Every structure is written in structure tokens, then in C-alpha cells.
Amino acid sequence: MSKNQKKKSVSLSAKKARLGWVFVSPFVIGFFLFYLVVIVESIQYSFMEVETLPEGGFITHFVGWSNYEYMTRTLTTFMSGLWATVRDMLYSLPILLLFSLFVAVVLNQKLKGRALFRAIFFVPVILSTGIIAKSDAANNVVSAFATMNTGEMTTVAEEASAAFSINGLMYYIEDMFSFAPWLLEFIETAATNVYEVINQSGVQILIFLAGLQSISPSLYEAAKMEGCSSWESFWKITLPMISPMILVNIIYSIVDCFTRYDNNVMNSIQSMITLTDYGHASAAAWIYFCAIALLVLIIFGIASRFVFYQGKER
Amino acid sequence: MKKLKLRFSRTERGVKRSYAVDIVMYGLLLLFGIVMVIPFVFAVSNALKPLSEFFYFPPRIRVENPTMDNFKDLFRLMSDSWVPFSRYIFNTVLITVVGTAGHILLSSLCAYALAKHDFPGKNWIFGLIVVSLMFRGEVTTIPSFMIFSGLGLVDSYSSYILPALASTLGLYLMKQFMEQMVPTEILESARMDGAGEFYVFWKMAMPMVKPAWLTLMMLSVQSLWNLGSTSYIRSEELKTLNYALQQILTGGIARSGTAAAAMVLMMVVPIIIFIFSQSNIVETMSTSGMKE
Numbered sequence: 001m002s003k004n005q006k007k008k009s010v011s012l013s014a015k016k017a018r019l020g021w022v023f024v025s026p027f028v029i030g031f032f033l034f035y036l037v038v039i040v041e042s043i044q045y046s047f048m049e050v051e052t053l054p055e056g057g058f059i060t061h062f063v064g065w066s067n068y069e070y071m072t073r074t075l076t077t078f079m080s081g082l083w084a085t086v087r088d089m090l091y092s093l094p095i096l097l098l099f100s101l102f103v104a105v106v107l108n109q110k111l112k113g114r115a116l117f118r119a120i121f122f123v124p125v126i127l128s129t130g131i132i133a134k135s136d137a138a139n140n141v142v143s144a145f146a147t148m149n150t151g152e153m154t155t156v157a158e159e160a161s162a163a164f165s166i167n168g169l170m171y172y173i174e175d176m177f178s179f180a181p182w183l184l185e186f187i188e189t190a191a192t193n194v195y196e197v198i199n200q201s202g203v204q205i206l207i208f209l210a211g212l213q214s215i216s217p218s219l220y221e222a223a224k225m226e227g228c229s230s231w232e233s234f235w236k237i238t239l240p241m242i243s244p245m246i247l248v249n250i251i252y253s254i255v256d257c258f259t260r261y262d263n264n265v266m267n268s269i270q271s272m273i274t275l276t277d278y279g280h281a282s283a284a285a286w287i288y289f290c291a292i293a294l295l296v297l298i299i300f301g302i303a304s305r306f307v308f309y310q311g312k313e314r
Numbered sequence: 315m316k317k318l319k320l321r322f323s324r325t326e327r328g329v330k331r332s333y334a335v336d337i338v339m340y341g342l343l344l345l346f347g348i349v350m351v352i353p354f355v356f357a358v359s360n361a362l363k364p365l366s367e368f369f370y371f372p373p374r375i376r377v378e379n380p381t382m383d384n385f386k387d388l389f390r391l392m393s394d395s396w397v398p399f400s401r402y403i404f405n406t407v408l409i410t411v412v413g414t415a416g417h418i419l420l421s422s423l424c425a426y427a428l429a430k431h432d433f434p435g436k437n438w439i440f441g442l443i444v445v446s447l448m449f450r451g452e453v454t455t456i457p458s459f460m461i462f463s464g465l466g467l468v469d470s471y472s473s474y475i476l477p478a479l480a481s482t483l484g485l486y487l488m489k490q491f492m493e494q495m496v497p498t499e500i501l502e503s504a505r506m507d508g509a510g511e512f513y514v515f516w517k518m519a520m521p522m523v524k525p526a527w528l529t530l531m532m533l534s535v536q537s538l539w540n541l542g543s544t545s546y547i548r549s550e551e552l553k554t555l556n557y558a559l560q561q562i563l564t565g566g567i568a569r570s571g572t573a574a575a576a577m578v579l580m581m582v583v584p585i586i587i588f589i590f591s592q593s594n595i596v597e598t599m600s601t602s603g604m605k606e
Contacts, residue, residue: 013432016431016432016433017431017432017433017434018433019427019431019511020427020431020432020433020436021427021433021435023423023424023426023427023431023511023515024423024424024427024428024433024436024439026420026423026424027420027421027423027424027479027480027485028424028439030420030476030477030479030480031442031443031446031480031482033461033465033476033480034458034461034476034477034480035446035480035482036442036446037457037461038457038458038461039446041456041457041460042457045456045457050456058456103343103346106339106342106343107343109339111339111340111343115589115592115593116589117343117347118588118589118592119585119588119589119592120347120350120351121346121347121350122532122585122588123350123351123353123354123585124350124353125536126536126581126584126585126588127353127354127357127581198346198349198350199349199350203533206529206532206533207487207529209525209529210491210525210526210528210529211491211494211525213525214491214494214495214522214523214524214525214526215495241494244490244491244493244494245490245491245494247490248486248487248490251444251447251486252483254448255447255448255483258448278456289448292448293445293448296448309493309494
């Protein structure tokens with residue numbers, strides 16, 4: 001980009017810059033109004049005690065770091081819940097990515113009933129939002145589904161996970177191969193979470209699919225002319241070309257995992273808000289936010305070294 | 315076996331796929347597919363169950379005496395609401411259509427500029443947007459409400475639509491696609507031929523990332539269609555279908571059947587749109603005419 005710019009006259013680049021701002025501004029204005037201002041104000045609340053008045057409205061007074069201290073020191077369950085959430089996320093992220101990439105690659109082939117399969121893999125996304133997740137009926141369905149394996153119906157994944165979570169089996173494996181405990185724990189958590197992982201992968205599959213569909217077939221044709229096997233072209237073409245989508249999916253998965261309603265940190269923040277404890281809730285949210293941001297930054301830093309952008313190399 | 319093997323392209327020629335690969339592929343798809351589709355099948359079968367079968371334990375998927383009573387009940391309940399029920403449907407459809415179209419347009423425009431233009435402040439904006447991805451709106455109830463009321467958006471359709479327009483995940487997704495899938499050369503040559511910048515965006519860049527914005531459309535429809543009550547809306551005339559159905563469902567256990575019917579009703583629309591959008595994805599890049 002910068003090379004191109006130097007070649008052209010200054011006025012043109014100035015014109016391009018102005019156009020860039022014109023294109024960006026509608027979105028950015030909305031973003032500033034509805035997201036950024038609000039986020040900044042919530043920083044302020046995290047340093048304040050918010051009291052709602054019985055006659056309506058609220059008053060605030062500055063309390064410094066005490067909200068944060070309360071969350072980190074006094075309320076021990078909060079920090080331990082935070083760690084548990086982070087650990088669970090780290091365990092399920094690789095499986096989630098591998099699974100959704102695999103399914104997306106398969107669903108991108110020519111097969112009979114492809115549209116149907118794609119729809120099936122998107123169904124959990126539809127099921128997990130809105131009225132379905134909130135209404136009592138959903139609880140009926142979900143709890144019924146959860147109890148199903150005590151009855152005659154047992155889903156394959158649950159059967160598999162049940163087999164893996166048997167403690168005896170675990171110790172047996174540990175004895176046999178003397179695996180590192182963390183590896184065993186990883187495998188165990190992974191196996192127990194298979195069902196949730198599969199159910200959370202709808203959006204990721206969709207994003208990967210869109211990535212695969214946008215890859216130019218001419219690349220594969222050229223590779224085949226040169227005698228490239230399909231296995232090689234997966235590693236040399238597909239993977240680099242969809243690497244930006246892998247990054248999107250990593251970030252989406254982390255954010256999705258951390259902001260789910262069934263996540264216990266979110267639950268505790270939510271309940272603080274219900275009790276109109278906005279000061280503590282904001283502080284908790286900011287601690288949580290910083291933890292996520294740190295994690296995302298680390299993962300982003302590592303992952304973006306491997307991301308390949310088609311346009312960038314020239 | 316004339317089928318194509320692990321082809322990663324969509325051209326007609328490819329390595330032949332063997333029976334074994336076929337079996338493994340369908341087998342895995344079926345296995346995972348069954349796991350994913352069971353809750354849906356269960357919801358549909360619940361909607362067809364008479365109340366007498368509803369509470370069998372363990373729950374069963376097969377319905378002995380399928381009935382449409384639940385749907386009839388639902389429509390009866392819908393017909394005697396305070397505000398005409400069609401109003402709720404109209405509201406939700408309006409919000410979904412306007413919100414989705416606007417979101418796709420604005421975020422693609424912004425993503426296009428961020429990916430293919432150079433201007434001061436670009437990286438700064440993008441950084442802010444990525445950071446804000448991680449922050450969910452629950453904790454910002456008070457400041458959000460103050461901003462909405464300050465802008466005079468309380469009790470209007472805009473309070474549903476405007477925040478949806480600036481949803482940041484879609485922007486991030488579009489930016490990655492624009493960066494990766496749209497060759498700068500094509501845009502340059504179009505500009506060379508005298509195409510205006512908006513024309514280049516609309517006629518060159520957008521068709522190339524069609525799978526991306528169809529995905530975006532799906533995500534946006536999905537979230538807007540299920541929008542429930544918010545604290546910004548007071549008038550009954552402006553509330554959504556989801557809200558109305560939830561009010562019907564507050565009847566508790568006696569309304570379980572009706573609730574199942576409502577669930578199916580709410581699910582059907584996104585699924586239809588999804589199937590439609592997926593079957594609408596045609597070869598995009600193959601027609602882009604890139605010669606290197």
C-alpha cells in the first residue's frame with residue numbers, strides 16, 4: 001500500500017484518505033455513540049458507588065479502587081471462577097477450531113444433501129438464542145435432552161464423553177503411559193466437553209465455509225497442473241488462504257465463550273446488576289474484560305505471525 | 315465411482331474420491347449431524363404432542379397421536395391480543411430487514427475502506443473496534459440508557475435498529491474477507507477505467523465477498539429476529555414478536571404445548587433464510603477474471 005502511495009501524487013492520496021473517512025464514518029459514528037461512549041462511562045462507574053434512589057434516578061460518589069479490591073480480595077469466588085473460565089476456554093478452543101474447520105472443509109465438497117447438512121450444523125446457533133433459550137419450554141427441552149441418556153436415548157457424543165470421564169479409565173491410562181497430568185486433564189476436559197463444543201461450533205463453521213467459498217478455484221487448478229496432490233494443496237493453499245478466518249474464529253470463539261450466559265462469571269456480574277450493584281458490577285466487568293483482552297492479545301500476537309494476507313506480500 | 319475426491323476447489327475436475335473416503339465423510343457428517351439436530355427434532359415433535367404425551371419420562375421423540383392443537387392454540391391466543399398481533403410481526407420483520415440491510419451496507423463500506431484504503435487514523439479505529447469486541451453490553455445498562463434518552467431514541471424503532479448497525483463483529487469479519495479475498499489489482503484497474511470509488515466497492519468488491527456478507531446477513535437476521543423486550547421501548551405498539559410470544563408463554567406448564575409451537579414458529583424463519591442463502595452462493599471468484 002505504502003509503495004503505491006508514494007508513486008502517486010499527493011493530491012490523489014489526500015483524496016483517497018478523504019474517501020476512506022467518508023466510507024468509514026457512518027459506521028464509526030454509530031460505533032462511538034453506542035459502544036465506545038458507553039464503555040468509557042462504565043469505567044467511571046467502576047470507580048464509583050452507585051445508589052439508586054427510591055423515587056427514581058441514582059446518585060454516585062467516587063470510591064477509588066475499593067470496588068476492585070472487593071472483587072479481587074473479598075469476593076474469592078470471583079477470581080477462582082475467572083480462572084476456571086479461562087482454563088475451560090483454553091482447553092476447548094483448539095478442539096472447537098479443529099472441529100469446525102474439518103466440518104467446513106467437508107461441507108464445502110460436492111456431496112448429496114449439502115445444503116441440508118449445512119442447515120443442520122447451523123441449527124444449534126438458532127436454538128441457542130432468543131425465545132428458545134429463554135422460555136420455560138427451552139428449559140423443558142434442554143433438561144429433557146440432558147436426562148435422555150438415563151433413558152433409552154443416548155447420543156453418540158455423550159456416550160463417548162461418558163466413557164472418557166470414567167475415573168478408572170483415566171488412572172489406567174495414566175498408569176500405562178505415564179502421561180503428564182495436565183495432558184490427561186486436557187484430554188479429559190476435552191472429551192467431557194465434546195458435546196458442548198460441537199454445539200457451539202455453528203458460527204465458526206459458517207465463517208470457515210464462507211472463507212473456503214471465497215478461495216479462487218484457479219489457485220487449485222494451477223496447483224494441480226504442477227502435480228500437487230489434494231493433501232498438499234490443503235496445506236499450501238487452503239490453509240494460508242483461510243488463515244485470516246482462523247484468526248476471526250479464534251477471537252469470535254474467545255469472546256463468545258466468555259460472554260455466554262451459562263458462564264459463571266457472567267452470571268455473577270448479571271446478578272450484581274439485578275441487585276443494582278452497578279459499581280461492583282462494573283469493576284467485575286472490567287477485571288473480566290482485562291483478563292480477556294490480555295488473553296486475546298497474547299493469542300492474537302502469536303496467531304497473527306502465521307496469518308497470510310494475499311494482498312500484503314506485493 | 316465418478317465422485318470427486320477431497321477436492322478443495324469447486325471445479326468439475328479433481329482427483330477421484332474413493333468409496334472409503336465417501337463412507338467416512340458421510341459417516342462423520344451423519345454422526346455429528348445427528349448430535350446437532352436432535353434438539354431441533356425434539357422441539358418439533360414437542361410441538362406436535364398433545365398435552366397428555368408432553369410429560370412422559372423419559373422424554374420421547376416419537377409422537378403417538380400427532381396433533382396441530384398447539385398451533386391452533388397459539389393462533390387463538392395470538393388473535394385476541396391487545397395490540398393486533400400482525401403489528402408485532404410487522405415490527406420484527408421491519409427491524410430485521412432494515413437492521414440487516416443497514417448493517418451489511420455500513421460494515422462492508424467501513425471494512426472496505428479499512429482494508430483497501432490508506433488514511434490517517436485507520437489503525438487506531440480498527441484497534442478500538444477489535445478491543446470493543448470483547449465487551450458485552452450487560453454491564454452498561456445505565457450509560458446506555460442515558461445515551462439513548464439523550465439522543466431521543468427511547469421508544470422508537472431506532473433504538474432496536476441503530477445499535478445493530480454498528481455491531482462490531484460483522485465489521486471485523488468483513489475486514490478480514492476484504493483484505494484476503496479482494497485483489498487490489500482488480501480495484502486498481504477498475505479505477506483506471508474511470509470507475510468511481512463507490513462503484514468499485516459495490517460492483518467489484520462486494521460480489522467477490524458474497525459468501526462473507528451472506529454469513530453476516532445470517533448472523534444479523536438471527537440476532538434481530540430474536541430480539542426481545544428492551545428497556546428502551548415502552549409502547550406496546552413497538553414491541554417485537556419475540557416479546558409477544560414470551561408473554562403468551564408466561565402461562566407456565568399449562569402452556570407448554572403452545573410454547574413448543576411458538577418455538578418452532580420462531581425457528582422456522584431463520585432456518586428458511588439460511589437454506590436460501592446457502593443455496594444462493596454461486597461461484598464468485600471464478601468470474602472475477604484475474605490474470606496474473
